[in-house]
Amino acid sequence: MAASKQTLLDTIHRYVELVATGSSADVVALYADGATVEDPVGSEVRTTRESIAEFYAALDGLEQEARVLHARVAGNEAAFAFELVTIVGEKKLTLAPVDVMTFDDEGRITSMRAFWSEDDMVWS
Amino acid sequence: MAASKQTLLDTIHRYVELVATGSSADVVALYADGATVEDPVGSEVRTTRESIAEFYAALDGLEQEARVLHARVAGNEAAFAFELVTIVGEKKLTLAPVDVMTFDDEGRITSMRAFWSEDDMVWS
Numbered sequence: 403m404a405a406s407k408q409t410l411l412d413t414i415h416r417y418v419e420l421v422a423t424g425s426s427a428d429v430v431a432l433y434a435d436g437a438t439v440e441d442p443v444g445s446e447v448r449t450t451r452e453s454i455a456e457f458y459a460a461l462d463g464l465e466q467e468a469r470v471l472h473a474r475v476a477g478n479e480a481a482f483a484f485e486l487v488t489i490v491g492e493k494k495l496t497l498a499p500v501d502v503m504t505f506d507d508e509g510r511i512t513s514m515r516a517f518w519s520e521d522d523m524v525w526s
Numbered sequence: 527m528a529a530s531k532q533t534l535l536d537t538i539h540r541y542v543e544l545v546a547t548g549s550s551a552d553v554v555a556l557y558a559d560g561a562t563v564e565d566p567v568g569s570e571v572r573t574t575r576e577s578i579a580e581f582y583a584a585l586d587g588l589e590q591e592a593r594v595l596h597a598r599v600a601g602n603e604a605a606f607a608f609e610l611v612t613i614v615g616e617k618k619l620t621l622a623p624v625d626v627m628t629f630d631d632e633g634r635i636t637s638m639r640a641f642w643s644e645d646d647m648v649w650s
Contacts, residue, residue, distance in 0.1 A: 472607045472622065474607075474641040475643055478569035481641040483595075500605035502641075516600070517598040518598050518600060519600060521531075521561055
């Protein structure tokens with residue numbers, strides 16, 4: 403049986419929270435075996451747990467805040483806009499992508515594709 | 527050569543405007559030949575110009591307003607949240623999906639997938 407809409411929304415909120423404040427291992431644990439990550443869309447697709455872990459490890463140790471802006475679920479897929487703010491000294495770097503995810507029946511992420519471009523990164 | 531980011535953003539804004547206030551023929555004209563429409567995600571994919579026209583014809587004659595909430599482009603693909611408000615007498619029906627589109631080199635839409643569920647429709 404497919405995961406419920408609420409389960410998928412919970413996973414999305416947990417994902418966004420962990421990307422900002424969790425360890426890369428915490429984030430990777432949300433992914434199913436065999437999952438793929440394409441971030442940003444158009445870049446090489448990561449297909450192994452090691453390469454996905456490497457991707458999120460780049461965020462470890464950063465001071466970050468994040469929040470979900472708009473999330474929509476359809477069946478076992480979802481798309482959501484979120485905002486990730488990285489504090490760098492007295493400045494802030496904000497990136498607000500739209501991520502598209504697919505999920506397995508247990509609500510684990512089976513694929514993630516992130517829509518954003520270089521010039522969506524805003525310093526303030 | 528791929529369409530520019532600005533071309534895709536222009537098409538997205540025009541799409542949202544036309545869905546609300548244009549004719550179904552205007553909307554369909556934004557699609558490339560051979561385009562597909564899956565709205566909502568999980569429903570049967572429309573693969574002919576006739577079936578896509580039929581889909582948008584359901585909106586003809588409705589009093590609607592729409593605006594783009596958050597749009598992100600990555601290569602020749604894009605994802606965007608938008609809000610569509612339908613005025614029904616003294617009430618308003620609001621639906622705010624996230625659409626994912628792919629585009630050809632001229633910026634015509636080659637596929638559209640809309641993420642939303644029944645309970646995202648809000649009466650006010």
